[in-house]
Amino acid sequence: MTAPGVDGALREARPVPERRLHPVTPLRRAWAPVAVLIGWAVHDPDQAQRQLTRLTTTTLLIALAVLVPAAALYGFLTWWYTHFAVTDSELRIRTGLVFRRTAHIRLERIQAIDVTQPLLARVAGVAKLKLDVVGADKKDELAFLGAEEARALRAELLARAAGFAPETAHEVGEAPSRELLRVPPRVLAVSLVLTGATWGSLAAALVVPTVLWLVTQSAWTVLATAVPLVGAAGAASVGRFVTEYDWTVGESPDGLRLDHGLLDRAHETVPPGRVQTVRLVEPLLWRRRGWVRVELDVAGSSNSVLLPVAPREIAESVVARVLPGVTVPPREALARPPRRAGRCVPLWWRGHGLAVTDTVFAARSGLLSRSLALVPHAKVQSVRLTQGPWERRWDVADVHVDTGAGKTVSARLRDAGEAAELLRTQAERSRTGRRDARPDRWMA
């Protein structure tokens, strides 16, 4: 115990049971040196090849025979020296073999806890616990725990953070979740086929290397451009399908639960009241089917997709759950900029639209892929009006609304008088909006 005095004495009186991670954890670390070597070889192929030719099979085998047990020992020791404990107010992680590190994470500072299961971890029946903490850049994680233990610990941490009595916290269990919707794999596949980005990246991956080959005839140049392009195309199509496979949204008292992934299962929670902006994205080819994709921004969290694809009515009902009391303004309610805005932004001016309701500031943009961004008035940090010289010529102006997640939503090309009025009233609304907003409680 580091804290001396009364505090320390109290803690001595009731020692906090320290726990270890799951015993399969060292296996993960055992392969770290090999992974580093492979990474180096990929990063610098020429050098690696030169070094490799110098090695004979025996030296290679000896090196492996030394490296792998050494790594295993390292893995075992780091596992042996990693402890964690849950106290009334903190989660303490003690780790490090050579450089000791003790992290005390205050429970009320935790924004969200995600349980993720990479493929191998799923095979081994273990899971990783990721903690989103306010003000910390990097996520603290506990890897690995038994899958059941991870869920139970997550529930316990959330219950303690929500203020349940410590004695009963670990009995509360995971708040029950009710399934709201599940995205069928077929719909997901069709939606990806109908997305321009998928085809765009595929076309780029095919066309650019071909053109380069015709121009330069140099295999290395072609390879150097083709690999990242094919990678991007894969990430945009197959990668998205794999991560968004079997997307399930459930409702529970501590927020919306998102479960998804074909190989790596992720289990995330979107805490209500912390969502800063919600975007409904509508690619051109989805419009006939009435599908939308819902993205969101939460301060201090990296979760960004709420629904990969869903019919508009269902998406709107889900949005109403993350932004309580908000209804998505219908298409007709969005006011277009005046006609003369076309002189500033030809053609695309038609895509812009704005609607302000009692609860949200909603701005639409984009002509082909339409994106409707919603900001609750209570989340607005500042309001700005900008007007360039050409916009002044046509008497239009832009209004920007800044939110806490580092995102700015802009209502572009409004009539100048309307924009000035909007600036004034929006500042007023965002000020008063806070008063009526619900408190940021997880479990009410």
Added chain:
Amino acid sequence: METGSPKDTGITRDARAGDEPVWTALPPGLLRMRRLLLVVWLGLLTAGLGVLLGWLAGPGWAAFAALPLALMVWGWVMLGRNWRSWRYAERADDLLISRGVLWREETVVPYGRMQLVEVTSGPVERHFGLASVQLHTAAAATDATIPGLDPAEAERLRDRLTELGEARSAGL
């Protein structure tokens, strides 16, 4: 102050949000500093260029040294216009900052959203007795800075904003 609304004479700090805001312009110190810096730098450039051209290429070419001079005159006017465009208003519940001539920008920051108010002053600014007040909210895009204030006014503003921010504080 030469700009601002006609009601500038009777300063009513607690003007309601709906009313016409009471604008405050920047003190002339900032303009003086910027113009001095402009004259010093471009003056040096003009002299250097004139001497160099006259020495290397002949006196006829030295006339090109008039280019920075023209730039200086233009900059002198632009700095004045830009300085005149800056103004701010403390309203009952929010702070208004308006600036820019060609690219106009007006920012409204509700007091309750302010996370931090900073008073900064660089070496040159300090020499001229100037300080800037910068407001930070949880949004990185919030760009609310008032440059070239009198240090006493900057500190008054900081204290007042902090006090108002505490009274109307709100989370993310």
